[in-house]
Amino acid sequence: MAPPLIELREITKQFPGVLANDKVSLSLKSGEIVALLGENGAGKSTLMNVVYGLLSADGGEVLVEGEAVHIRSPRHAIDLGIGMVHQHFMLVAPLTVTENIVLGNEPTRGGVIDFKQAREDVREISHRYGLAVDPDATVRDLPVGMQQRVEILKALYRGARVLILDEPTAVLTPQEVRELFAVVRSLVSEGLAVVFITHKLEEVMSVADRVVVMRDGRVVGETRPSDTDTAGLAKMMVGREVVFRVEKSPSTCGDTILEIEDLKVLDERRLEAVKGVSFTVCAGEVVALAGVSGNGQTELIEAITGLRKVTGGSMRLKGVDITHTAAREAIAAGLSHVPEDRHRRGLVLEFDLMENTILGDHRQAPFAKHGVLDFKAITEVTRKRIADYDVRTPSEHIKASSLSGGNQQKLVLARELGRDPDLLIAAQPTRGLDVGAIEFVHNQILAERSNGKAVLLVSLELEEVQSLADRILIIFEGQIVKEFVAGEASDEELGYYMTGGGGDKLSSGSEEVMTDARAED
Amino acid sequence: MLADIFTPDLFASAIRMATPLALAAIGGTICERSGIVNIALEGMMLFGAFMGVIGTMYTGSPWLGALIAMVSGMGLALVHAFASITLRTDQVVSGTAINILSLGLTGFLMEVIIGHPGTTDPVARLMPVFNINGPTEGVLGSVWRWVDTIVFSYTPIVYLAIIIAVVGQWALFRTRWGLRLRALGEHPRAADTVGISVIRGRYSAVIVSGALGGLAGANLTLEQVGSFTENMTNGRGFIALAANIFGRWTPAGSYLASLLFGFADALQIKLQLFRDVIKIPSQFFLMLPYVLTVIVLAGVVGRAVAPAAVGKPYEKG
């Protein structure tokens, strides 16, 4: 029998204060998809970064096709046929798709890039693997799903035989996830091996050939989807039973908290991204905004939270007009916001956990009195929140940047929910969280609801939407094209409307886009 | 009055004064595109200016002098690279230290090598490249005067600067070197993950910027004036830094921004001719280039976005 494509033997990696990988062994054969599963901070990314030459292990060895190699650098990994798609994409935003894909392996003539050849190459592989992209688009302008394709194409362009995908589905819509899986299957059928890190158990069930579960830096089990179910996987990961369907009492709609009327908002390119949206959220209700990303959700939320100028319509929070107020007033008026991009918008990574905990409340009691910070109170509250939200950290003095991705998200949630808002706007609140943490967050959101708070949830996860929302608004091309009451619609129906299945709305919508474009000139 | 101001020499003067700024600014562009801030351009220019003179003094050839100026600039750049890339020192700190070092070193070496402070004796200079005898009479004569002054009157490094701007612009957006450079400054980790050596790329960019800074100094001493005076760069390196930002981190933009500044300075000199007419103190003429820059920046240019990773030391696992 041929040796496995890649074999890891007793890989150990120590970070200051954290043993991230503890004698981890793993092997990977041609033609198989291995799912790597584990709680936040279990050490998955660390392990894969070792394989890709980004980190060097403190112990253990890596064998590629039976031969022990010391992977010194990503270049070396690439040469060995290893490709990796990082969760935080390794794309150079101002460059084009083609430039990003060929970067490092450019077709050149005497140092001058042969752009024609490069574009040709990109088209060719994008066609071969069914990953359609526009080679001349600037990466910055692409939606995340498209960016991920570029990432995969990058690896394939370099001739990867082993493809590592670190949480590839966290930012994708169900539609995009299905497309991704189709691509992954076709890749393994060509003899590639794929490592797939995810927190979504159904995905594991549907796509993986084998599942490896990590906890606290160690491999705690290995199984096959056919031999288990999601509950079993969850138990292996977390070490206890996880309740998937959260218990939800019937909605008791109180006062209207948020009223949006005919709201119009422009995007970065000054095109209308939100085109006259109206809806309300009342106390004790969770309203979900579902849609494929890039349909105006980001702009809508930024408008409500005071981060983006409104060009038309009005917004009221608890009856008070907030159409033209800044983020600060919105926060003061009782709004909390879990932003979708935690690194950019959610956290100041260089601040420690205490400083991150007070962001937004740094002028208010108990954190500040007359503009002077009270570190006693800050420490106290931070410690309490770290404990309440199970943020895994050695101390509240460390920088937010040294938390694992999932723990960073928990920190943001701890802050925003801890504020005790009247309205919570949560965008992708469980992105990157493990099942245990998701369960916890969902319960927190529902607790807010039963406390009579209003919640506006923006999510790509239909399951999350279905289990939390009292009402579901489908947003498509900047307009709300359909409204459902909880339990009324199947995932398929939601997906249908999310992708523009609303018939005439679709065509009228696109006409409007053109009118807008003309109006811009 | 207008005919007195807009003489061919106004434009030639603008181009001459733009040259050292442009060379240093392009050096800054290349350096910052790789993700390293270079506020040491002033020091590199000053050191290049000095070593160019010393080199010419010892070799007798201003061409060799210019080469030595570039190598000296590269030497300081190597220090900057070592500090900011290898030691991951704050880049502004390292740049500031180099500026001070260069000021001290040139002053100290003046006393050690030349034997006195202040200014060196004149050395051989690089002379204008062309010397064409065109028509002098009539319409043709005056047309030729314009063409000769604006196109053919310069010394080699002035032309070289234009070539560097054009070629640099092309190379930044068309060659492998340029693509990788841009990637380094925007997202070094992305470059690293596709096997581009961040360290090597940044070292070479910093060293190239040192060579250009040295060349800018050589233009001052070996073309414009022929001798070295302590602190003779007079803040040009900082103006160049501004020109690089103004030119939005592109070689051609840096050149044009420098040209704008050079033009404002040349114009200011021309306007001084009319001190009897425009009765304002000389300081207000001297202020003009700076005021103009602020106005243009505020009114026309707007937001300048630096390469995303600029100034951040790159740490590898």
Add this chain to the structure above:
Amino acid sequence: GGGEEEEPADNGDGVEAPTTDVKAAMVTDVGGLGDKSFNDMSWEGLLRAEQELGVEIRALESNEIADYEPNIDQLANAGYSAIFTVGFLMTDTTTAKAPEYPDVVFGGIDQFFEEPAENQAGLLFKENEAAYLAGVVAGLATLDSGLDDRINDQNVIGFVGGMDIPPVEKFEVGFIAGARSVNPDVEVISLYAGSFDDQAKGKELALSAIDQGADVVFAAAGLTGLGSITACQERGALFIGVDADQYETVPGSGDVMLTSAIKRVDTAVFETVKAVVEGTFVGSENREFGLAEDGVGLAPYHDFDSAVSQDIKDAVEEARQAVLDGTVTVPALRSEL
């Protein structure tokens, strides 16, 4: 420090110099030695005192203004009995220090003291008188195409100033007055660089003046003026130097150096040291050195000596006489022109 030259003279070239226990020193202003201007000229005066009087000499450079006072203290405490402070920026400091060291004589170059102490004298120069003579030369030279083939048929001359401050203004105004006295229609272009150490700027300014038709350029701009010399050499114009006889101090400038408007700081320093050595020093005054005191003047024409017509030489002599006689008072301010 000024290097080896500071060694006492008896270590020198065998010429037996007289000895005295007077030690004389100077504190430079922030321009420092090597400025080809008053700092260097003061040092020249001390060197002469070393050679001719056997005085031990010393120069302390000031990197910044804060150095003035400690530098003076250092020298006074080290036993220097004549201290020259160079440049008007040291006026306040010198005034403050003179009473503190009553045994030390203070000479303030370019400094005017309101109430000088007994051991304190201001040494000032009538720069405008030197510039006046230079103006006479330039005003006539620009009309005299026989002088040199670089003289054009336009009646234009140029002035390049460093910073626009009174001592420089005196040079400018004297120059203009001199030129107009012999050539009422002459156009004088005066341009300022805004600094004393930007040669490249000095060059561009001179080029601009030359472009405008100037064929004689006078620069009172410190090191900035060195660039103006280059401009003249490149573009074919004549140059008039400043402070020192720049024919001597700027090597290779002979081909354009018509003459220089000199300010005999060296003489002032030397004479003061001599007075101290001889015990004849009188303080409590501001001494002004003009043409009459031989404290300012015009340098020789050197390479142009034969080219400069007798008419010009006569005119200069006439002007000098007129100033000495008091028939002409040279203006010092733009407003007096």
Add this chain to the structure above:
Amino acid sequence: MPELKTEHSTSRLAAVLRELAVPLVSVAIAAIIGSIIMLIAGFDPLAAYAAMFKGAFGGGRQIGETMLRSTPLMFTGLAVAYGFRAGLFNIGAEGQLFMGGLSAAWLGIVLAGMPRPLNIILMLVAGAAIGAAWAFIPALLKAKVGAHEVITTMMFTYIGRYIVSWLVTGPLKAEGQIPQTNRLPVESTLPKMHEMLPFLTPSRVHLGFVVAIILAFFIWWVLKYTSLGYESRAVGYNPWASETGGISVSATTIKALCISGALAGLAGVTEVMGVHMRLFDQFSAGFGFTGIAVALLAKNNPIGVIAAAILFGGLSAGGGTMQLEADVPQKVILIIQALIIFLVAAEQIARWVIGWTDRRGATEHAG
């Protein structure tokens, strides 16, 4: 930009000692390299350093001199450091300093005859205000149209210097030939410190030194313990997250650059009120620019600024003695300054020399 290390509760004394050991060793290495350069050039480094030390700390007068020279550097160092903490590079502190000096020179005359304490307070406040005002336009341009502060503050430096140059040769010129303003009446000047601390007699150090020290602690406190400082730092690190947290990025930018300008303005005020008693064109020895080095040497820590400024002040004060007694050109001081900045910033070298295996400074980053 480098920033404050967060203290760990464990063994603070050891941490403080460690923090001190590294810069001290760095200074020592710089001195050694400086000696090598001097030896090569034929000077006696031991004599040079001995003289330098004597000139900087050899007695009350020398200590006073060092304090005097460190005073403007503390102000400009604080100015630059505050800007850096908010993500702004105020390269134009020199211009703000000039405007501060200008206001003092003018106001000091206007206020002649008023009680001294009142004058001092008014002049300090006014100087800070005009320094802030001079930074306000660049700040506004940064906040509103995104004009880069490196360009604008630098341009405003040149503009400010020419304005001062014009005023002292024209409208504000005192009688006589010298381009300077009238001398300030004594009630508009800062008292000398030897009036309170006789051991500093007869040095020139003035009350501005105390003001600077107090301000350094105040700025440290503002940055660490106030909402204002918190907002400045947050914006400096991550404007997007700050915005999300309800912080107005443009308002914070404007505030921070104006605070920076105010601090730089105070450098000008105290130089005029404490040292020169009047204004002239060249009253600043590039303090605004040296302030950048001071701030960076201090890693933008206001308390560190005190130490860095005193170090620079000492080097500057010792330079003259070194020149006189060891015959070494003052330029050597600049070289040693540069070496110190390098070595203090590049801590690894000192750590390596100390032989610490401690790798806390070199945390690995992944992902």
